[in-house]
Each structure stands twice: as structure tokens, then as C-alpha cells.
Amino acid sequence: MNDKRILYVSSEVIPYLPENEMSTMSFEAPKMVNSLGGQTRIFMPRFGNINERRHQLHEVIRLSGMNLVINDLDMPLIIKVASIPKERMQVYFIDNEDYFKRKATYSDEDGVLFEDNDERAIFFAKGVIETVKKLNWSPDIIHVNGWLSALVPLYLKNYYGNEPLFKEAKIVTSIYNQRFDGTLDQDMIKKVLFDGIEDEAVDELKNPTFEALMKTAIRNSDAVILGEEELSEELVKCAEDLNLPTLAYVSKEEFSNAYQNFYLTKVLNEEEA
Template sequence: MNGKKILFVSSELVPYLPENEVSLMSYETPRMVNSNGGQIRIFMPRFGNINERRHQLHEVIRLSGMNLVINDMDMPLIIKVASIPRERIQVYFIDNDEYFKRKATFTDEDGNAFSDNDERAIFFAKGVVETVKKLNWSPDIIHVHGWMASLLPLYLKKYYADEPLFVESKIVMSVYGQGFDGALDPEMVKKIAFDGISEESIKDLEDPTYNNLLKVAVDNSDAVILAANDIPKELGDHISNLNKPVLPYVSLQEFEEAYMNFYNTEVLK
């Protein structure tokens, strides 16, 4: 991994959010690459339940200030950064008051999913790419974790297809167990089509369930990692029919060598 540049994009990350499969692997994988000589950047949403004072988040004025158009609305993009002290790893946070100020991640106190989770996912995907463009940092690998980050492969392959910074980048999608029940806003497909992405390429999102969201993500990725043991059967069957590299599930205790080999022999070949 010496000198290789890897962009990690995740919807959850410890120590900023509680530990679960996604947040833990989103921390352990960049930590592993960092300790093996790779250059890394990590992006996640700045959810309102992240304690900014404790984690010492601060706004990066030179990166903030642009507006992203989401479904014909101008939404200001704010970028904050913090460091994971013991690893000396910097994390970039995508923020917007409308989407991320509320003191929760994906659901309200009654467990109901936020009605604008689809727009939050679109904003996050576009916000990451626009910020990386401002940083002028061209990653060799873009490794995506978590369903709220899962529109990134689609946007990179369709909306940002002509962006020279990502021409050589390989996209890896880590797939986890059922991320949410039910479906996102049924208008989601129209909001994405507003960005000039053909409805044919997002047909699955006419019913924006977790499985269909992840199908679109893996279809637009260059490689897939099965990051959980309990991937929904419908999604697992879809992945097994893909003509691209797939790394079967390996436990946290054994992942380092498996992921490193996968990066080097399957993704970067």
C-alpha cells in the first residue's frame, strides 16, 4: 500500500458514533491502510449527535461555502474536520443545517426514518466529491461503507463521469446486513434523475429499499466486499451474479491480510 491513496467514505465511524459493524470496519480499514504506508482521507456526515466540542471539530473555511443543488434547491455545503488522536488520522465531515443539524443519525426518537434520508444521501455523495475536487486529491481506491454513502458509486460513474481526478480511481463497495426496513422516499428516483442521471440506470430505485439501493451501489462499483455474515439473500444473489471481484466475508480478527490482498491483487491489478 506504500504511497497508494485511498478515500474512505462512510455513513458511520467510531469514535464519533456508537460502535456497530459499519462504524467499526470504517475505522479499522483506514487504520490498517495508514499503518501500512498508504495515504488516506476519511469522509462521513456531520450528524447532530456527534459531540463537536469533545471531538474538536472545526470548520474549514477554504473548503466550505459552495452550494449543492438537490432536487432544484440550493443547499449550502459546510466542511468540518477532526483528528482521531491516537491514530493521527484526519476525518472530514460533510455538514448542512437542513440535513444534519438534528440530534440523531437516521431515525427520530420513535425509530421512524427521517423522510429526507434520500436527499441527505444525495447531498453527502455530491458533497464528498466536490470537497475531494477542492483538495485536488486523486485517490487510487474509493472504499464506501454504509447505506447513506451508497449513492457515491452511482454519482462517480454517471454524474462525475468526466471528472479527470477520478478517471483512474477504483470503487470498492462494502456490503453489510439489512441497513433499514421499508423504503426511502418514492420520489428519490426523480430527485436523482434531476441531476441528469438516466432513469434506466436507476430503475431499481423506483422502489428505494435497502436491497435496491445497494444493488445500484454494487452495479456501479469495480469490486465488492461482503462485510457482514447476514447480507439479505436477495442482495447476496444479485452480487453473486456480478462479473467483478467479490471478497467473501472475513471476521474482524482476520480482515487485515484479506483486505490488503484484495486491494493489491483484485482492485489495483
């Protein structure tokens, strides 16, 4: 992995949010790449239940300040950063007062999904990509984790498709069981189409369920990683039907060589490590 650049985009990362398969691997995978001489950038939402003082988040003024248009509204983008203790890794946080100030991740205390989760997903996707552009950092691989990150592949392929910085980048999507019941806002598809993305690219979002978001991510990816042993058969079949290179589930105790070889041989089509 020497000198390889991997951008990790995740809905959840430890130690900032509780431990689960996704938040754990969103930490362990970049740690592994760093240890092998690669370069990483990690992006996640700055949810309001992340303790900024404890984790020493601070705003990066040179990266903040732009507005992102979401459904014809200008929404200010704030970028914060923190260093993971004892690791030479920085995490970039996508923030906005309207979308991420509330003291929760995806739902209220009664478990009801936030009505604007669709817009939060759009904002997060565009915010990550615009910030990487400002950093002028061209990744070899973009590894996406979690349904709130699921629009990143769609926007990379269909909205930023002519952006030279991402021209050679390969997109990997990991599938997990961190899901939601029901659907996001039924107008989500209109908000994505507002950005000029073609109708056929967002066909799944006519009914924005968890499966629909993840299928949209998979259809715009170059490879898939199965992040848990038991997963939605519908999503696994989607990857199979597209004949995408797929890495079967590997535990965090044994993932290092598997991820490394998958990145190099199946994603970048290079020689085995």
C-alpha cells in the same frame, strides 16, 4: 499499500458513532492502510448526535461555502474536520443545517425514518465528491460503506464520469446489515434524475428500499466486500450475477492481510503484497 491513496466514505465511523461492524471497519481499514504507508481520507456525515466539542470538530473555511443543488434547491455545504485520537488520521464531515442538525442519525426517537433521508444521501454523495475535487486528491480506490453512502458510486460513474481526478479510481462497496425497513421518499428517483443521470442507471430507485440502494451501489462498483457473516442473499447474488470480485467476510482480528491483498490483486490488479 505503500503510496496507495484510498478514499473511505462511510455512513458511520468510530469513535464518532457507536460501534458496529460498519463503524468499526470504517476505522480499522484506513488505520491498516496508514500503517502500511498508504494515504487515506475518511468522509462521513456530521450527524447532530456527534459531540463536536468532545471530538474537537472545526470548520474548514477554505472547503466550505459552495452550494449543492438538490432537487432544484441550493443547499449550503459545510465541511468540518477532526483528528482521530492517537492516530494520524483525519475525518472530514459533510454538514448542512437542514439535513444534519437534528440530534439523530437516520430516524426520530420513535424509529420513524426522516422524510428527507433520500436528499441527505444525494447531498452526502455530491458533498464528498466536490470536496475531494477541492482537495485535488486523486484516489486509487474509493471504498464505500453504508446505505447513506450508497449513491457515491452512482454519482461517480454517471455524474462525475468525465472528472479526470477520478478517472483511474476503482470503487469498492462493503455490504452490511445496517438497514432500514420500508422505503425512502418515493420521489427519490426524480431527484436523482434531476441531475441528468440516465434512467436505466437508477432503475432500482423506483422503489427505494435498503436493497435497492445497495444494489445501485453494487452495480456501479468494481468490487464488493462482505462486511458481515450473514447478509441479504439478494445483495450477495447481485454481486455474483455481475461477476464482481468479492471478498468474503473476514473478522476485524484477521482482516488486514485479506483487505490488503484484495485491494492490490483483485481491485488494482497488481501483484500480491
